[in-house]
Amino acid sequence: MGKIVTITFSPCIDKSTSIAELLPETKLACTTPKLEPGGGGINVARAIHLLEGEATAIFPSGGCMGETYNELMRLEKIPSIIIETKQEMRENLAVFDNAANKQYRFGMPHNTLTAHEWKQMLLELSQLDDVDFIVASGSLPHKVPLSIYTQLAIIAKQKKAKLFVDTSGEALKHAVEEGLFLIKPNLEELRFLAGKKGLDKEAILLTAKGLVESGKCAVVVVSMGAACTLLVAKDVVEYIKPPMISVKSTVGAGDSMMAGIVWSLSQGKNILKAVQYGVACGSSATMNEGTELCRKSDVDRLFLQIQQAIA
DSSP states (O other): OOOEEEEOSSOEEEEEEEESOOOTTSOOOOOOOEEEEESHHHHHHHHHHHTTOOEEEEEEEOHHHHHHHHHHHHHTTOOEEEEEOSSOOEEEEEEEETTTTEEEEEOOOOOBOOHHHHHHHHHHHHTOSSOOEEEEESOOOBTOOTTHHHHHHHHHHHHTOEEEEEOOHHHHHHHHHTOEEEEOOBHHHHHHHHTOSOOOHHHHHHHHHHHHHTTSEEEEEEEOTTSOEEEEETTEEEEEOOOOOOOSOOTTHHHHHHHHHHHHHHTTOOHHHHHHHHHHHHHHHHTSSTTOOOOHHHHHHHHHHHHHHHO
16 A cells, blocks of 8 residues: 655635525625635545545644644544644635525635745655655645746655646646646646647547657546546546536535545556546535535445446
């Protein structure tokens, strides 16, 4: 079983609640808010824990909100390496409008990390022993250079670990230039990498193949929403269709998918089985309200349905 470490540069507290109806200029009664530790790599580590696995999470945390965040991680029993920061931990808010059956998501501005703080995160990662999988997921805060992916790639190569990156924009473009194991772009992110406004099905496949053939990454997993997920590796091209389900919230679906992929690979599964399991995890997360991640019982059932559909 391989050791998994996630690194999250911009974590946040995810606060979710619901209201009867969204109306302007009105005091709206909210249900009791639910607080959860959020951020890409954090959610990957939490989802792996829900799958009965374990991943160590490296993240920055500061202020009163940071203390709350650290306690939430402790309560979920997620092994953590915490870098204390000068700036207060941020919060994000998700509000579900029961009348419209819609969710509204409010993202607060990213925190700022000092050079000392983000370098300390890299140092902690470099000092860990027997790391097999490194997941860098989420956006980068202000003043954290894109070259941080170069340093992550160097650390991964020194440890002979597989580096997974799930981010967007210029950060994603820079990451693939460094050479890594896996990226999981959605269609918008893949278009950005290709430098095109639109991609048809053939162009999507060719773009993903080009990334693999160029050596920029060994595996590309293109998330195409409810339609399918495209897996492209050296000798594998597969379109994986998710089971039919009732979607309640898409929050955390991508992180749950990444968790399923990494966890499966750490258990010795091949890349096709791992991505199929990841699709089951992502689908499971969408069945839950608010910011809840995947549930193992649902994941196992959905994974079986995916297998049966292929057979």
